[in-house]
Amino acid sequence: MTDYAEAIAENIRKYRKLRRLTQADMADKLMIDVQYYSQLERGKRNFTIDRIIDSCEILDVRIEDIVHIDRFSKTETAGLKKRITKKNRRRFS
Numbered sequence: 001m002t003d004y005a006e007a008i009a010e011n012i013r014k015y016r017k018l019r020r021l022t023q024a025d026m027a028d029k030l031m032i033d034v035q036y037y038s039q040l041e042r043g044k045r046n047f048t049i050d051r052i053i054d055s056c057e058i059l060d061v062r063i064e065d066i067v068h069i070d071r072f073s074k075t076e077t078a079g080l081k082k083r084i085t086k087k088n089r090r091r092f093s
Helices: 003-018 023-030 034-042 049-059 063-067 074-092
Strands: none
Touching (some): 003 063, 023 034
């Protein structure tokens, strides 16, 4: 798992817990199996862009909150945000 993917999974887990949602709640809302969701949060699998966007909607957070990665340079983080934002625009256009 890349550092980006690990940080995104950690952020999603943090916001899920802040919202007092279980992994089962998130899996249900994302329409995926609980075991698969657990693998996403544990870093056994990577969140897709679509699942990141859907998670943001479920957790009522901005994409920037999920992809905020302190351990990377601002240039690297900006590049990741730009790719996700571009994907988000296409999805909702």
